[in-house]
Amino acid sequence: MSTTDAPTRRSLPNPTSAASPAARPGLLARAGGWFATHLRVVLVVWALVVVAFGVFAPKATSSLAGAGWVSSTSQSVRARQVIQRDFAGLGSSALEVVVHDRRGPLEASAAGRQVLASVEATLRRDPAVSVVEPPTPGLTLSRDGRTAVVTAGAKVGPNRMVKAASALAAPLARLGRDGVGVTLTGDSALWADFNSANHSAMMRSEMLSWPVTLAILVVAFGSVVAAGLPLMLTLAGLAVAAGALVLVNHLTPTSIWALNFALMFALALGIDYALFLVVRFRAALAHHRAEDGDPDAVVAAVAETMGTAGKAVAFSALTVLASLGSILLVPSPAFRSMALGIMLAVVAVLAATLTLLPAVLGRLGLAIDRGRVRLRRHAPAQPAGHRLEAALHRIGRGLWRHPLPAALGALAVLALAAWPVLGLRTAMPSITIIPPTANARVGYEQIVTAFGPGAPGTLDVLVPAAEEHDALTTLARLPGVAASVPGPTHAGWTLNEVVPTTGPSTPATAATIGRLRRALPQGSLVGGAAAENVDLQHTLAAKTPLVYGVLLGMGFLLLLVALQAPLLALAGVLLTGLSVAGAFGVARLIFQDGHLAGLLHFTPQGFVDAWAPLFFGAMVFGVAMDYTLFLLSAAKERFEGSADPEHAMLGSVRTSGRVVVSAAAVMIAVFLTFALSGPLAPKEMGVVLAVAVALDALVVRLVLLPVVLRLGHHRAWHCPPWLARLLPTVRFSH
Numbered sequence: 001m002s003t004t005d006a007p008t009r010r011s012l013p014n015p016t017s018a019a020s021p022a023a024r025p026g027l028l029a030r031a032g033g034w035f036a037t038h039l040r041v042v043l044v045v046w047a048l049v050v051v052a053f054g055v056f057a058p059k060a061t062s063s064l065a066g067a068g069w070v071s072s073t074s075q076s077v078r079a080r081q082v083i084q085r086d087f088a089g090l091g092s093s094a095l096e097v098v099v100h101d102r103r104g105p106l107e108a109s110a111a112g113r114q115v116l117a118s119v120e121a122t123l124r125r126d127p128a129v130s131v132v133e134p135p136t137p138g139l140t141l142s143r144d145g146r147t148a149v150v151t152a153g154a155k156v157g158p159n160r161m162v163k164a165a166s167a168l169a170a171p172l173a174r175l176g177r178d179g180v181g182v183t184l185t186g187d188s189a190l191w192a193d194f195n196s197a198n199h200s201a202m203m204r205s206e207m208l209s210w211p212v213t214l215a216i217l218v219v220a221f222g223s224v225v226a227a228g229l230p231l232m233l234t235l236a237g238l239a240v241a242a243g244a245l246v247l248v249n250h251l252t253p254t255s256i257w258a259l260n261f262a263l264m265f266a267l268a269l270g271i272d273y274a275l276f277l278v279v280r281f282r283a284a285l286a287h288h289r290a291e292d293g294d295p296d297a298v299v300a301a302v303a304e305t306m307g308t309a310g311k312a313v314a315f316s317a318l319t320v321l322a323s324l325g326s327i328l329l330v331p332s333p334a335f336r337s338m339a340l341g342i343m344l345a346v347v348a349v350l351a352a353t354l355t356l357l358p359a360v361l362g363r364l365g366l367a368i369d370r371g372r373v374r375l376r377r378h379a380p381a382q383p384a385g386h387r388l389e390a391a392l393h394r395i396g397r398g399l400w401r402h403p404l405p406a407a408l409g410a411l412a413v414l415a416l417a418a419w420p421v422l423g424l425r426t427a428m429p430s431i432t433i434i435p436p437t438a439n440a441r442v443g444y445e446q447i448v449t450a451f452g453p454g455a456p457g458t459l460d461v462l463v464p465a466a467e468e469h470d471a472l473t474t475l476a477r478l479p480g481v482a483a484s485v486p487g488p489t490h491a492g493w494t495l496n497e498v499v500p501t502t503g504p505s506t507p508a509t510a511a512t513i514g515r516l517r518r519a520l521p522q523g524s525l526v527g528g529a530a531a532e533n534v535d536l537q538h539t540l541a542a543k544t545p546l547v548y549g550v551l552l553g554m555g556f557l558l559l560l561v562a563l564q565a566p567l568l569a570l571a572g573v574l575l576t577g578l579s580v581a582g583a584f585g586v587a588r589l590i591f592q593d594g595h596l597a598g599l600l601h602f603t604p605q606g607f608v609d610a611w612a613p614l615f616f617g618a619m620v621f622g623v624a625m626d627y628t629l630f631l632l633s634a635a636k637e638r639f640e641g642s643a644d645p646e647h648a649m650l651g652s653v654r655t656s657g658r659v660v661v662s663a664a665a666v667m668i669a670v671f672l673t674f675a676l677s678g679p680l681a682p683k684e685m686g687v688v689l690a691v692a693v694a695l696d697a698l699v700v701r702l703v704l705l706p707v708v709l710r711l712g713h714h715r716a717w718h719c720p721p722w723l724a725r726l727l728p729t730v731r732f733s734h
Contacts, residue, residue: 025307026731028314028354032306035355036299036362046356050236053243060242065159065253066166066195067093067188068333074535075517079462079527080158086491088131089154091460092529093161096186097123097150097172098443099135100450102179105145111178116148118175119182123152128164130155139485139497147450158188159253165192169439185443185456187529190431193438194681195256201677203260205686209673213666217271220662224371225364226278229357233270236356237349238263244344248337255334258341261619266345267670268623269320272663273313273353276630278368279655280309281361298365302358308732310354312633315562316626317350322554323622326547327615332536335615342619388661389654396653396706400646403710410703417582417695424588425607426541428533430505431456432603433680448503454482457504457530459513461496467521468494474519480512504530510537537610544614551621552577559625562730563632564719571708572632575700576624580617583692587612591684600687602680612684620692623667627701631656635709637732639717649709657702664697 025033035042070077076092083091097119099106106112116134123132135141135148142148154161165188176182217227241262248254284301324346327339361368399406431444444456461484463471468486471494475484480501487495498516502508513534516526552573559569587608589595594604635652639645671693674686709716719727 025303026311028310029303029307031354032310032358033299033303035358036302037295039359039363042355042359046236046352050239053241053247054239055243056246057239057242059246060259061199061256063246063249064256064259065249065333065337066162066256067158067191068253068255068337069191069536070158070332070334070532071536071539072331072333074532074539075525076527076531076535079460079525080532082462082493082525083460083495083527084154084157086493087153087488087495090131090133090151090495091154091527092187092532093154093158094186095123095129095152095154095161095165095168095184095188096443096447097152098181098183098185098446099148099150100181100183100446101146102181106148106180107145109178109180111180115175115177115180115182116150119150119172122168122172122175123150126152126164126168128156128160129153142450144450147446149447154188157253161188162192162195165189166196173439183439183443183446185440185447187532189440189443190434190529193434193440194679197434197438197679198681199256199260201674201679201682205670205673205677205682209670212669212673213267213271216662216666216669220275220658220665221278222372223369226368229278229360230267230270230274232360233274233349233352233357234266236352237266237270237345240348240351241266241341241345244348245341248340248344252337253333254337254341257334258338261338262341262345264670265320265342265619266349268663268667269317269346269349269626270353271666272316272626272630272659273349274357275663276313276656276659277305277309277353277357277361279659281305282368283655285366295365298362302362305361306354306358308637309633310358311730311732312562312629313350313353315558315633316629317346319555319558319625319629320346320622322558323551323618323625326550326554327618329547329550330543330614331539335611338615339618388658392657392661392702393650393654395702396650396657399653399703399706400649400710403707406703407707407711410699410707413699414578414582414695417691418578418585420585420588420593421581423592424584424613425592426537426610426613427507427605427607428505428537429609429680430503430605432605433609435679452482452499452501453503454500454509457500457509457528459498459500459516459526459528459531461498461516461520462493462525462527463496463521464523465489465492465494467524468496470521471496471524474521475516478512478515478519480508480515500530505533510534540610540614544617547614547618548577551618555621555625559628559632561727562629563636564724564727564730565636565717566719566723567712567716568632568708571705572625572628575704575708576621576628576696579624579692579696579700580620582695583620583688584608584613584617586691587684587688590687591680600675600683602683605680609681609684612688616685616688620689620696623689623693624696624700627660627663627697628705630659631701631705633732636717640731645709645713645716649706652709653702653706660697660701664693667693 080091099116101112120132123129130153133151140149169184172182172184218224221227245254245258281301284304288297288300321343324339324343328336431441434441447455475481481498482501483499485497500509500512509530513526513531555573556569559572563569591604591608597604631652634656635648638651639648668690671686671690674682
């Protein structure tokens with residue numbers, strides 16, 4: 001051994017001491033042994049927990065909020081708050097009802113007048129409406145008189161207005177008669193339709209993915225009994241998370257998307273954690289040579305599993321929570337509540353993994369292999385995953401012998417995937433994200449036809465009353481303004497309606513909003529739905545570097561504590577960053593440039609939705625770090641016991657590689673069902689997550705990280721003595 005390979009206190013542990021039988025088992029090993037012998041107690045406690053939260057879970061879909069897609073600290077939100085307080089809520093949350101007569105002017109027909117009166121009466125009866133404004137000639141009544149807009153002020157907050165829009169859309173539509181149509185539109189209606197379409201698509205995709213998921217689980221786990229374990233964790237975690245979200249919603253409005261993402265992560269982590277522990281439990285059971293009816297060997301196997309793989313799962317969950325916690329830096333209610341929902345699911349699944357799963361494993365013992373699967377009729381009676389392990393072992397040997405060609409090929413794949421990300425453009429989505437038949441979109445297009453492209457994005461401009469004359473002079477000559485209508489004055493403010501010359505989601509309107517804010521008198525506020533979208537987009541762009549910085553920093557620190565190896569910790573986070581970049585490079589080619597648009601049945605917007613790089617990026621980073629911990633903790637366990645880098649690398653690729661490949665196969669299948677769903681947002685999510693998981697699992701975890709272990713040899717595990725003194729001692733060997 002060369003001097004550079006000489007062991008330090010942390011870099012090359014003494015295999016004898018690491019495996020010493022006199023060493024006291026760690027906390028997780030002792031807890032796992034206790035849970036393994038107290039199944040009844042654990043089941044009673046979990047039954048009480050699930051019932052306590054589960055009674056609230058059925059209310060999740062109806063009680064969770066639908067809005068919150070704003071930047072809480074923005075000028076547009078301040079404008080909305082002033083309008084809500086002083087101008088009867090006649091701002092971005094107001095409802096807009098389009099009444100259109102195909103035959104002639106509304107006022108010229110009895111049917112038109114009756115429908116208008118019925119619309120106004122229906123709105124006034126709704127408790128969420130503060131005031132109803134009838135059509136105004138020149139502003140909300142078209143020149144030909146055929147199209148009128150009745151506006152209903154918001155008496156409640158944005159989230160409750162979205163619910164009100166959902167409840168009112170059908171009753172209002174039924175008021176139409178004799179060629180006179182009634183359509184609810186406006187920002188609240190748009191978000192109601194958006195959430196409804198996406199929620200339905202995600203539920204449909206999840207239902208379609210279950211058969212595929214179950215089939216892959218049975219093959220991955222090798223037996224029907226073992227395949228049921230992740231479903232147990234998923235259901236327990238989801239029941240707790242859904243009920244907790246309903247309770248949290250009483251404290252702060254929580255997005256309905258939080259429930260969808262909580263379900264996805266409960267399934268993903270339930271599969272990851274159960275598969276990792278079951279593979280380790282089987283190995284421990286074989287090591288202890290358990291025979292039928294030998295409870296001591298089973299308990300010892302559970303304790304060993306929890307002291308090794310259980311510890312990796314705990315660190316993995318911490319990295320996922322840290323990744324999602326970074327989203328809380330974005331001052332947007334929708335983003336924060338979605339992150340919170342996923343974090344609740346992570347905590348619930350982790351708790352079930354560390355308590356319920358070892359209790360069930362302790363009772364099952366050798367029965368975990370019941371219902372064993374044979375992929376070939378005459379295959380020997382062994383778990384189906386053994387052949388995958390053998391294939392991965394051969395791959396590991398190939399990587400050990402030829403690391404450089406493998407590394408160059410893998411890096412080339414990541415570079416080709418990530419290169420397009422340099423031209424990535426992001427923006428808030430347009431009206432096209434909801435189906436053409438949705439109420440909000442139909443009403444939007446009717447307003448565009450009757451009043452011009454900028455009318456659906458009318459801006460609410462609040463000006464100090466003393467500055468109103470100067471403001472009107474400015475608005476009259478400002479480029480990008482089609483019309484401005486002075487409104488009421490109250491509490492020192494004058495509310496003006498400003499119609500841009502361009503559509504709400506265009507860059508030209510964003511530029512007009514910027515000019516308004518620079519040119520209007522000091523203290524003026526520019527609000528409205530279009531301004532809220534622009535402000536959220538700017539906030540996301542500003543916060544994305546900070547969020548990614550926190551992701552990389554927290555990921556590095558957690559890997560450093562878990563692995564005690566700075567080189568491996570740095571390689572883990574940097575390679576994860578490459579896989580995330582590759583996913584968004586592919587997303588740019590598909591959703592911005594339109595490649596595969598025909599196959600996926602969507603119309604490209606010319607950009608990627610602004611929330612995707614930040615929110616989906618954090619989700620991908622969390623899942624990728626999950627796999628990193630599984631692979632490297634398994635390598636560390638073997639290195640601590642043998643001080644042999646080759647044994648550590650080959651063993652981790654063989655066993656943890658099986659977990660990574662199997663879990664990734666399930667996740668890719670699930671995400672691709674979202675890519676095939678109707679609305680654009682689930683398509684983006686499905687493609688980004690599926691590509692990211694594929695790149696991360698197949699290129700990073702199974703090629704590049706093993707190559708780092710090979711090229712680093714003993715140095716990969718080296719920890720400087722000064723750093724070793726600062727870090728807590730963490731061992732994965734048993």
